[in-house]
Amino acid sequence: MKVLPYDDAHVIFQRIYICLGACKNGFKNGCRQLVGLDGCHLKGVFKGQLLSAVGMDANNQTWVIAYAIVELENKDSWVWFLELLAADLGIVNQRAWTFISDKQKGLIPAFEKGLPNCNHRFCVRHLYTNYKADGFKGKRLKDALWNAAKATTIADFRESMAEVNRLNKKAYKWLEKRPTLH
Structure with a gap:
């Protein structure tokens, strides 16, 4: 002390x-x-x-x-x-x-x-809270974000991010600003 x-x-x-x-x-x-x-x-x-x-x-x-x-x-x-x-x-x-x-x-x-x-x-849970607060709501967008976070290969990650992009281009751009490393 x-x-x-x-x-x-x-x-x-x-x-x-x-x-x-x-x-x-x-x-x-x-x-x-x-x-x-x-x-x-x-x-x-x-x-x-x-x-x-x-x-x-x-x-x-x-x-x-x-x-x-x-x-x-x-x-x-x-x-x-x-x-x-x-x-x-x-x-x-x-x-x-x-x-x-x-x-x-x-x-x-x-x-x-x-x-x-x-x-x-x-923490993805905290990231999701901000994601949702910025207007990216709905089960499909939530699931796509979590699928990207849980991806164990680059191909799976890209596929999940492509799904986010198909669902909402602004959500995709919002996520794209965050370093994928983290």
Whole structure:
């Protein structure tokens, strides 16, 4: 925990990181090197942000790896969190690791600084929320997007994207702006 300078009357809490040994060791010994990252606002008397890192176990159940409470969700807090997480997980060969996020504030620059060689992917559920909010609604468009996201070959991906284009050219152009790598 880092304590900021204070006067006699005030001590200001900045950050705390928690990674329980049993959770860390269980993840390292039984889960794939795939980590989901997310952040959310803390509401109530004590404000701040909750950052979390989770994996999936062999039963496709969520496995909590680590979490932190920070003052703001920004590049500095994400770099701090990612550095501690990388140390706890023993990330040496970054290319073997994949992280999934919804492009939280400051997270993309934090990856560039702290884990530049890891694979970074974006959550399709969050992408779909924005897709739908921009007017691309309906089961057929939704299914076409998810088929593209789940494609395991380039040919299947192109076929799914062609279906999106047939259904709605604006939706296709909207998706085309997003890097296919992610």
